[in-house]
Structure formats: C-alpha cells, structure tokens
C-alpha cells in the first residue's frame with residue numbers, strides 16, 4: 268500500500284490479515300523514518316499500529332467515534348485518515364498537529380492533549396446519541412497511564428452506572444511516560460497474566476448445555492458457580508464490578524485476537540472494556556527496550572543508532588537547574604520532599620529519585636491529588652516541592668486555592684514549562700498560570716531571568732516558611748551564565764534595574780529579559796534612554812520601585828510571555844489605578860486572547876509580536892516626539 272495514496276480507512280474493509288500485517292510493517296517504517304527527522308511521540312505510536320488498523324477496520328469512523336486519550340498516539344490514525352503527506356510538517360508551525368485536531372479531519376471527533384478526558388467525552392457523546400435516538404459506536408482509547416487520571420475514574424464510575432453503550436479500549440503497555448505507577452497498575456498487572464476469562468466462561472456454558480436433560484440443570488448450577496468463579500479467574504474484577512463487561516487480556520499486536528474481541532464487544536449491550544496489551548515502541552529496538560521513558564517523546568535521531576541529534580544548547584535545562592538545586596538543599600534539609608504527577612523524566616527528577624528514593628513521589632497522572640498531598644505534607648511541618656508543568660497545574664487549581672493557599676501552607680510549586688512550549692501546541696502552552704494564581708491570597712509568584720537567579724529562587728522558596736510560593740520557569744535550556752557558588756535568598760518582592768533609563772521604563776521578567784535589554788541597547792543608540800526592570804516577583808509587586816517610577820511620570824511598558832488577560836501587566840494596571848495615577852501611560856505586550864497553536868517557540872513569539880523589533884517600535888511610539896528630538 269502506498270501510504271500517501273490513502274484518503275480514508277475504507278480500503279481496510281477489503282484487506283486480508285496478511286495485507287494488514289504488511290500495512291503494519293509499512294506504517295512502522297514510515298513512523299521511524301519520518302520522526303527521525305521531525306521528532307515526536309514515537310514510542311506511543313509504534314505501540315498502537317495494529318490496534319489502530321483494527322479499530323478502523325471494524326468501526327466506521329467518523330460515524331463511529333474514535334476518541335484518542337491524550338492523543339499523542341494518534342499518528343497512525345492520521346495516516347489512515349489521509350494525512351500521510353503532512354507528516355513532514357508534524358508539530359511545526361501551521362503544520363500537522365501532534366494531537367487530534369477537528370479542523371484537520373472529520374475523523375478527529377475529539378481534541379485531546381491533556382490526559383484522561385476521553386471517557387468523559389465518550390459519556391457525553393453517548394448521552395447525546397441516545398437522547399437523539401441515533402445509533403453509532405463510541406470508542407475511547409485510553410492508556411494505562413491516562414487511566415490513573417482522576418477524571419477517568421470519575422467517568423468509569425458514571426458510565427458503569429448509566430450502562431451506556433460505550434466500548435472502552437484500554438491500551439495497556441505498562442508505561443506512562445516512565446513505567447506506570449499505582450495500585451490500579453498492579454491490578455492491571457494481574458489481569459495481564461489472567462487467562463481469557465470470557466472465552467472460558469462461554470465455552471463452558473456452551474458445553475454444559477450440550478449435555479441432554481441433565482445439562483440444563485448443571486448449566487444453571489454452573490451459572491452460579493461461574494459467577495463465584497469469576498472472583499478467582501478474573502483478579503481484575505474491578506471493571507466488571509463497575510458495571511463493564513470486561514474482555515481481556517487481548518494481544519494488541521494480533522489482528523485475529525483484536526477482531527474477535529472488537530466484534531464481540533460491538534454486539535454486547537452496555538459498557539464494555541477491552542483490555543488490550545501492547546508494547547510501547549514496538550518494532551524499533553531503542554524505543555521498544557526503553558525502560559525510562561526516553562522514547563516517549565523524542566527530538567530528531569539517527570535511525571541506526573537511536574542517538575538523538577542534540578541541538579546546540581546555551582545552558583543547562585531549566586528543569587535540571589531546579590532539580591539539582593533542590594537536591595543540594597535536600598542534603599541538608601530533611602523537610603524537603605519532591606512530588607511529580609507522572610513527569611519524573613520531563614522534570615529531570617531522576618537524579619533526585621536516585622539520591623532520595625524515599626523523598627520523591629510520582630503520583631501518576633494525578634495533579635489534583637499531587638497538589639493536596641503536598642498540602643498535607645506541609646501541614647505536618649515538612650517542605651514539599653511540587654514539580655508540575657504550568658499547563659498541567661490547571662488541573663489542580665481548586666486544590667491550590669482551597670487546600671494550599673487558604674490554609675497558607677508551605678508548599679513550593681516548581682511551575683515547569685511556563686511560557687510557550689512550542690511543538691505540543693495550544694493544549695500545552697504554559698501561558699495562563701500568572702492569571703490563575705496571582706489573584707489567590709497568600710501565594711508568592713516569581714520567575715528568574717537566568718539559571719543563576721533560578722538557583723537562588725529555589726533556595727529562597729525553600730527558606731521561605733510563610734506560606735505557598737511558586738517559581739515559574741520555561742521549557743528548554745537556560746542562558747549559560749555563571750553560577751554563584753553560594754546560594755542566596757532574594758528579598759521577597761524585590762525587583763532589580765538591569766538597564767538605567769529616563770525616557771521610559773520596561774517592566775518584564777524571565778524569558779523576555781534578553782529581548783528587552785537588547786531593545787533598550789538599540790534604542791540607546793537612537794538617543795532614547797530606556798530603563799529595563801527585572802520584575803522577577805509577579806506577586807508581590809515591588810511597590811516601592813513601582814511607586815518611584817510612577818512618580819517620574821515616564822511611560823511604562825510591561826512585557827510578558829503570558830496571556831495579557833489577567834497577566835502581569837494587568838497587575839501593574841491595577842496598582843496604578845488603586846494609587847491614583849490616572850494620567851499614567853501604560854502599554855502591555857503579551858499573548859493575545861486566543862489559543863496559540865504548535866510551532867517553534869521563536870516562530871510563535873514572532874506571531875504574537877514578542878520580538879526585539881516590536882519592543883523597539885512600541886517604545887518609539889510611546890515616547891513623545893519632542894522628547895525624542897531633545
């Protein structure tokens with residue numbers, strides 16, 4: 268099959284199993300080759316090649332609804348639905364998205380990116396289908412990692428009770444990003460080793476009923492016996508007890524096994540859960556043998572060796588600066604405990620885990636639990652450090668407000684991936700956390716300009732015992748500046764002037780500092796004197812310095828790699844209004860009121876106007892002409 272000729276999955280109906288096997292080989296080769304150039308979620312997609320083919324053979328997408336949980340494993344689905352030729356642009360600006368996208372295809376019936384939403388979406392679609400009297404299959408595909416997400420369990424609870432016709436495909440590869448964790452993972456482990464429960468049950472009934480006269484009575488007795496046998500034969504009665512008909516374990520790389528179970532499930536009334544066993548990274552040795560999670564999401568690599576092609580980086584990964592500093596502090600401070608919701612690898616906490624195995628907790632994809640657990644740890648006088656991506660902290664918002672800040676507990680938030688993240692696109696941009704945190708009483712919120720200030724901020728947070736405190740830092744690598752030997756504490760709410768200036772003051776922080784300084788230096792050559800202030804504390808503001816600037820009656824420009832609505836600039840505007848500076852000229856630069864799609868961070872910064880050139884133009888427009896002539 269020429270993958271580029273695929274327009275839709277209908278061709279699969281006429282394919283023999285051998286042809287499907289050949290197709291699977293072709294798709295694997297395609298993925299390994301293409302992603303060696305573009306990068307992407309190679310491991311997850313290599314694991315679902317046969318499963319995706321089987322689903323599109325048995326079901327009629329888009330009439331039947333395939334819902335991909337997280338959606339990082341939807342590349343095969345995208346190939347089978349006519350998007351092969353777009354893979355050269357995978358996760359690139361205006362290119363093919365790395366997750367399902369409704370504007371890309373009618374087969375993408377639900378958009379994902381954040382984990383554990385598929386079952387709730389499926390239930391919603393089932394409610395609508397049944398109320399409208401329509402008839403089609405609804406098939407969420409959820410991984411064993413995503414199943415540890417709280418909302419997945421909320422949905423299972425509801426679906427099982429409402430008895431909706433939904434066919435849940437549990438794609439169990441024993442991996443989240445890293446090896447999966449949790450009691451549910453252990454239950455699945457017992458299920459994986461169980462024999463095929465349903466075939467044993469049905470074959471036995473069929474045989475018993477064949478015995479003339481007596482058989483019927485024995486069959487009834489056996490029925491009662493069978494139900495009690497269930498408890499022995501299906502250790503994972505977990506799903507049956509929740510109201511699902513459980514099928515499994517099914518070999519997710521065996522078409523016959525997949526077809527039998529999918530066809531059986533399709534004619535079964537009520538909710539069904541098919542427990543499919545797959546191998547993450549199947550077909551590419553480096554990914555298949557990955558025990559850490561390196562091949563979950565990768566950059567470009569050499570196919571032969573599996574060696575990833577490292578981009579020239581300036582400084583260390585921001586996440587590593589944070590975790591190394593935390594390790595240094597943890598050696599002398601036994602109060603410190605690190606928590607991650609399933610992102611040990613991404614947050615560079617492997618070394619912390621090695622050195623302090625009893626003081627690192629990977630709670631699974633459970634951000635709400637992680638946040639309130641941190642509160643519980645702090646309530647007992649310890650110092651929890653919750654390392655959590657900005658975008659995933661959105662899941663724990665109520666826990667931040669209700670459990671951490673309201674009780675004023677000493678939780679430190681390491682808000683990783685703060686700012687534009689790039690290739691993962693709009694579901695992952697870390698551009699809302701200032702807006703959803705700064706208005707919460709008791710929280711301190713800061714962002715370092717470089718890795719040296721970052722290590723001091725981690726220290727400042729650990730030494731701070733007056734309530735919750737958050738450091739936000741970006742994805743990728745720091746600037747490559749020198750690191751002080753000794754850790755310092757930074758006075759809370761203290762900003763610093765980086766460039767002196769008398770015509771206009773730029774207030775900014777974090778990743779925007781370099782372009783603000785560059786703009787100021789270029790404007791200086793044009794005769795304009797632009798102050799650049801490192802407003803490294805977003806809450807509390809440095810009210811003394813801000814008051815001084817306001818008393819100079821010079822224009823103020825705030826710049827942030829964060830949404831404008833409710834961001835840092837809004838905080839400055841509120842202060843100005845509350846302090847009666849009604850004539851103050853303020854302009855704000857930041858991310859506009861829309862979702863920012865995937866692409867390189869530099870390209871996205873350009874798209875939203877966060878560039879040196881745009882800062883220069885904005886400053887020129889803000890400074891009165893006469894002043895410029897002076």
Ligand SMILES: Cc1ncc(C[n+]2csc(CCOP(=O)(O)OP(=O)(O)O)c2C)c(N)n1
Nearest residue numbers: 311380381382410411412413442443444609
């Ligand atoms: C709410 C949320 N938290 C964390 C993540 C990061 N994440 C993406 S995929 C993944 C692991 C998913 O494991 P699983 O569902 O088993 O899929 P697999 O990669 O094994 O196919 C995680 C933790 C996310 N996308 N959403």
Ligand SMILES: CC(=O)[C@@H](O)[C@H](O)COP(=O)(O)O
Nearest residue numbers: 337339380564613684691742
């Ligand atoms: C699909 C998903 O949510 C994760 O795999 C995410 O893509 C990881 O992001 P980083 O690459 O920034 O760790």
Ligand SMILES: [Mg+2]
Nearest residue numbers: 410411412442
């Ligand atoms: Mg998994």
